[in-house]
Amino acid sequence: MxxxxxxxxxxxxxxxxxxxxxxxxxxxxxxxxxxxxxxxxxxxxxxxxxxxxxxxxxxxxxxxxxxxxxxxxxxxxxxxxxxxxxxxxxxxxxxxAEEDVRRSASEIDLRKKVETILNNEINPLIAQHGGVVSLIDVRGADLYLQLGGGCQGCGMADVTLRQGIEASIRRALPEVEEVLDVTDHAAGTNPFYSPTKK
Amino acid sequence: MPRVFVLIPSTSYRAKAFLHAGTSASIDITVASDRRNTLASFNPAGLIDLPYDDAKEAIRLVREFASHHLLDGVIGVDDEGVVLAHQIAAALQLRHNPVKSVAATRNKFAMRTFLHQAGVSQPDFYMIESGNRREAPAFGFPCVVKPLSLSGSRGVIRVDNEAEFAYACERVIGIVQKERQSCVQECVLTESFIDGEEVALEGVLAEGELHVFALFDKPDPLDGPFFEETIYVTPSRHSQKRQSEIIACVKDGVAALGLRRGPVHAEVRFNDSGVFLIEIAARSIGGFCSKVLRFSDGQKEVSLEELLLRDAIGEDVRSFSRERSAAGVMMLPIRKAGILSSVSGVEVAREVKGVEEIIITVHSGKEMIPLPEGGTYPGFIFGRAETPQEVETALRSAHKHIIFETEEITTEA
Structure with a gap:
């Protein structure tokens, strides 16, 4: 049995x-x-x-x-x-498969560290503008981030990502290589700052 | 690494392009925006907010910033920050234009006056002062009425007769008052309407010498009543002689205004009577349009934004020339006011030969406001092909597929 x-x-x-x-x-x-x-x-x-x-x-x-x-x-x-x-x-x-476990071990570790930074430092601040950032994936030392809420489609989303979020993550985790934005900004329905044609 | 202070308003489309250019050119960027970024404390060298409407305080803040971070150049990306950028650069003794010259580009009456005094070919004009009677123009009809400072054809209206004139003036004033959220009576500029074709010139100034990056044809007629931009295609298909006349006209304008360095974007009209300068701005092309421009010095392909950053730190960028391919952009027009409910046909439009990219910028549930009151385009189509004609055909074909569904805005009577 x-x-x-x-x-x-x-x-x-x-x-x-x-x-x-x-x-x-x-x-x-x-x-x-x-x-x-x-x-x-x-x-x-x-x-x-x-x-x-x-x-x-x-x-x-x-x-x-x-x-x-x-x-x-x-x-x-x-x-x-x-x-x-x-x-x-x-x-x-x-x-x-053993190779998947080996590949993922450092990614899992990196994921935990990044999520800690996002949850404890970044998200409480960008929530002031109705925004949120999520870690979608970790591949090697590359991070795939997704912006949501007021950040999705916001005119300043790239500034927030590159000058704020990325800078903060890199300072704490210098091993990070690429930080990629996988947000569909066109699908945002409530961007905090709407870009104009000026 | 050198550092450039880039004034990017919170409503700009261009933050991504400048940040990417900074990485490519190994130039550190400090984004100086008009609103506070909630993460500013994490990266004080990279993020700062400035009061764009208070130059004295802004300069004080930048001086304080510059005491900790060495700055090599200042760029004002869009209209809102361009005068302040030159004020800051002047205060820090970095490369800049005379502030009064840049300020003149932001006030259409001041610009017309500078150009008139220097004898530059341009429309006849006069200003209706705040509160004065709306007198019909001595140069007759058709004419154009416009606000002194709004950009992107906002508030620009063609008027064909006296009956329309006072109404159009009131409409312009209403648009400006709504923009400023003020009831103060505004001045209105009246110009003679220049019949003919229009082109846009993109270039950079080095010690007063104009280096032309691109001349864009605008193949759709801009005859009014409103002046919605649609297609820009480069290189120009006009004769070399005509192109030389256009460039000469812009050079005259630049000299008349006293601009010496940095980016220049100009709009020019021409007909059988000659070439007429419609507008000069001391900034680069707006919106997402710069995406159509790619440059190379034979070794590296760079964006317009990278050229501007390099120019800002004193590099000579005149060795860069635009790629051989023809390229163009279509700013999608708003044909009908309403609340956007859906956008369809984009995927099919992307498959059109010669279409490189389509960006939809409007979001579902947002109000679509056509010119002259509106201030945004709902999207952009970018094309690249062997010839300008192929690019234009691709943009027009793609546009036919894209449909913006709107719901009418109704109020109780």
Missing amino acids: TEEIKIQAQILTNEVCQFTVDRPILPKRSAFFSQKEDAKGSPLPEALFAIDNVVAVLISGSVVKVTKTNDEQWMPIAKQIGAAIRKQIQSGQPLV
Whole structure:
């Protein structure tokens, strides 16, 4: 008889749900997959990306954090994710390719540091203009940032990003290489400063 | 690294281009904006806010800044900060134009007066002083009425007869009062309407000598009643003789105003009677339009913004010339007032041969206001091809696909 695997799902936001498994699946290590293509060769994230609307997977210790698109309800997707995790664990095979774990270790570390800066220093200040910045991805030492709220489409968004956010991150983390803006500024609906043709 | 102090108003489109140019040219940028950036304390060398309407205080703040950070040049990016930029540069003994010359470019009556005194070819003009009777122009109709200081054709109206004249003047005054949020009666400039074609010149001055970066044709007629810019294409398809006349006219204007250095953007009209200077600004081309310009000195391809930064620190940029390809931009016109509900056809327009980029700048839910009251374009199409005709065709074809859906603004009667 197969041993029961207990998984607790905790919805963190409409996009992110955390699945805590009753046993370690990547002991003391982490791997992050920001797109389906990155997961090739790693069975667990590959299986999770096969579920509709899954867009990112973070595996750390006994926790799997899954990001999905905004439009769907969590309940049916969470059940599929739980089933996929169980199936992969029961297979007895390595869940994540070793090279993905190695690649991701420094990225995960960098991600934590950047998120700390964004959450503790940057976001409280740009919130004064209704803005917010999110770390979307870390690739090597490159950061992919997304501006939202009042920053999205704002005439001063580039100044805030380059002279404020980037300068602040680089001062604290000189190992950072590129800081890339992946914001769709044209989709912003409430920019703090609207550019004009002058 | 050298450092340039760049005055970028919070409503500018051009912050990204200047920041990118600074990185490319290895020049540190200090962004001096008219509003405080909430992250200014994180990067005091890179971010500062200045009171654009209080030169004395602004200069005091910059002097204090300059006591900690060595400055090598000052640039005023858009109209709002251009006079202050030269005031600051003068105060810090950096390269600058005479402040009164730059100030004249920001007041259309003062500019016309300077040009008139020097005998530069331009429209006839007179100013209706605040509160005076709206007397029809002695030079007759059609004429153009315009505010003294707004830019981008805002408030510029063609008038064809006396009956329209007083109404147009009131309309101009209303636009200025709304802009300034003031009820003070404003002056109105009246000019003779110059029939013919219009071009725009982009260049830089080095010790009073004009170096032309580009001459843009404006193939859409600008006959009024409002003067909405649409297509700019370079190189010009006008004859070499005509181009020389246009450049000579701008040189006359530059000399008349006393401009000596830095960027110049000029608008010129011509017809069988000659060439007429419509406007000179001591700044570079506005909006996103500079994206069509690429330069090279045979080794490196650079943007207009990089040339301006290099010029600001004293480099000679006259060895750079524009690329061989034809290039152009279409500023998308607002045909109908309303609240924007959706934009369609952009992806199809992007596929048009010769179209390089399309930028939609207006956001859903925002009010679209056409000229003469409006102050923004909802988007830009950029094209590049072998010939100016191919560029123009590409821009027009792409434009046909883009549809701005608006909802009418209604109020209870």
